[in-house]
Amino acid sequence: MRFDIEDYKSRTDRLRWDDLDFGAFTDDPLDGDTLRVIEYMHDVEHHTICYLRDLLVTPAHADPEITAFLSLWAYEELWHGEALGAVLAAHGRLSGQQRVAAMRQRLGIRDRIRPLLSALGSTVVGERLVALHMTWGAINEWTTQAGYVRLAQRSGTRCWPS
Numbered sequence: 384m385r386f387d388i389e390d391y392k393s394r395t396d397r398l399r400w401d402d403l404d405f406g407a408f409t410d411d412p413l414d415g416d417t418l419r420v421i422e423y424m425h426d427v428e429h430h431t432i433c434y435l436r437d438l439l440v441t442p443a444h445a446d447p448e449i450t451a452f453l454s455l456w457a458y459e460e461l462w463h464g465e466a467l468g469a470v471l472a473a474h475g476r477l478s479g480q481q482r483v484a485a486m487r488q489r490l491g492i493r494d495r496i497r498p499l500l501s502a503l504g505s506t507v508v509g510e511r512l513v514a515l516h517m518t519w520g521a522i523n524e525w526t527t528q529a530g531y532v533r534l535a536q537r538s539g540t541r542c543w544p545s
């Protein structure tokens with residue numbers, strides 16, 4: 384099965400949530416465990432750009448189809464994080480730029496050397512490192528999706544067609 388980047392380009396959009404009733408959280412707030420999971424998901428969604436940073440120092444940046452996909456994907460992921468941030472903010476929890484900045488500050492040296500390791504690794508093994516990155520990214524997407532489904536099940540919500 385071949386991925387159709389032109390089809391993806393024509394269909395992609397940012398997530399919109401202006402039709403959600405955030406006032407309902409005042410009377411019926413999410414429980415602490417659910418909010419903790421949403422905080423984690425918020426952080427993961429906002430961390431996508433850091434994954435992208437590490438990938439773009441590999442030969443992936445030379446492939447226009449891959450970079451088109453990654454550009455749109457990163458845009459979508461940003462809005463996932465923003466939507467979760469809106470839910471956290473409705474519960475008085477830290478979210479958005481303040482939370483993301485603090486999280487990135489805590490990542491320390493390991494995060495700072497990742498692009499160097501990625502560039503060095505791709506110099507040594509070439510496109511195989513890109514394949515590894517993309518595989519890792521796909522696994523992250525699948526586990527994140529499974530996490531959202533589990534969160535929806537736990538809260539008794541149906542999140543998308545099964």
Ligand SMILES: [Fe+2]
Nearest residue numbers: 428459460463
């Ligand atoms: Fe996402």
